[in-house]
């Protein structure tokens with residue numbers, strides 16, 4: 001193996017926190033790092049990546065492939081690898097966040113195959129290089145309109161029409177943030193939105209979780225495995241979470257629930273050193289010294305385009321039928337765009353694989369059939 005990922009020059013690495021102490025620096029990643037790893041093309045592969053922007057627009061007319069993949073996170077790019085290797089000539093419409101959510105984190109320590117961890121953007125650059133190596137065409141552009149009423153299915157982005165006999169929707173979800181400049185600046189430097197992913201970095205530390213729903217409480221309870229103390233901050237006078245979760249949080253000796261408390265600022269230059277808080281009932285302000293902040297105020301699934309076309313659940317996530325299917329035959333779903341339970345790169349990648357295999361089998365069965373859409377049985 002000459003193209004060993006571990007030997008590639010990745011984005012500059014910040015030192016990670018040692019569990020014993022020191023600043024917590026786990027995500028200095030910037031989207032610019034995406035694609036920084038050298039892309040090794042197979043000798044006979046055509047470099048089809050359109051990269052940022054959409055040069056196909058200049059050519060005019062629809063751009064056709066057997067499979068359209070919407071999204072380029074772990075789900076979309078894994079689907080592209082499998083679809084390309086099955087000769088399905090996938091076109092990946094990568095969206096405005098090529099690489100997906102892992103582009104805003106750095107140390108990914110739970111993705112199998114990387115015993116020393118890997119930077120999120122470096123991991124996604126490797127996914128992309130692998131998808132391109134087998135001929136996936138990747139265009140870094142947001143789809144702004146779709147038509148799944150007949151085959152080939154159609155999607156438009158900046159005026160260009162893309163067509164595919166099958167579609168894999170892998171548009172993911174976006175974590176909701178408080179919207180503070182200091183929160184953005186210190187993201188990955190003590191500010192996180194994923195306890196499963198980053199909790200380990202806070203062993204022996206004092207941290208805060210913002211939010212009042214079940215997810216926030218789950219995160220807070222999970223984080224007690226690592227942190228010495230977890231401040232649970234909620235701006236209202238009562239938690240939104242279920243009674244059972246609230247009881248567990250209030251009873252936990254390492255969790256201090258602080259109601260009527262909003263975060264005004266995350267303190268620290270290069271890493272989180274504390275929070276400026278305000279009592280929402282009295283207006284009183286105060287500062288607390290802390291090592292980390294987990295924002296757990298929710299996720300927004302990127303499903304606006306599909307709400308009138310595919311089934312969505314009460315939280316706005318797409319509903320899958322029969323593993324990766326949707327209510328429209330030939331339209332498949334993978335990753336966080338429907339999964340609000342696991343929300344991990346490995347599960348999203350696994351679903352991308354499954355969706356591509358399902359698309360390939362479905363195309364095989366439907367090759368040569370008239371282009372009609374059959375609504376699949378609800379499963």
Ligand SMILES: Cc1cc2nc3c(=O)[nH]c(=O)nc-3n(C[C@H](O)[C@H](O)[C@H](O)COP(=O)(O)OP(=O)(O)OC[C@H]3O[C@@H](n4cnc5c(N)ncnc54)[C@H](O)[C@@H]3O)c2cc1C
Nearest residue numbers: 071072073075095097100101143172197335336343344345
């Ligand atoms: C801060 C943070 C740290 C994390 N750390 C870890 C970790 O250490 N380990 C781990 O396993 N998981 C981690 N995760 C979770 C992991 O990133 C997600 O579970 C995973 O990225 C989901 O992959 P996905 O492909 O389903 O969607 P996403 O990664 O969300 O990708 C969605 C893609 O869809 C595209 N898109 C959106 N709208 C459109 C549109 N209209 N047209 C075209 N494309 C569109 C976007 O540009 C993007 O490319 C972390 C998440 C966050 C937020």
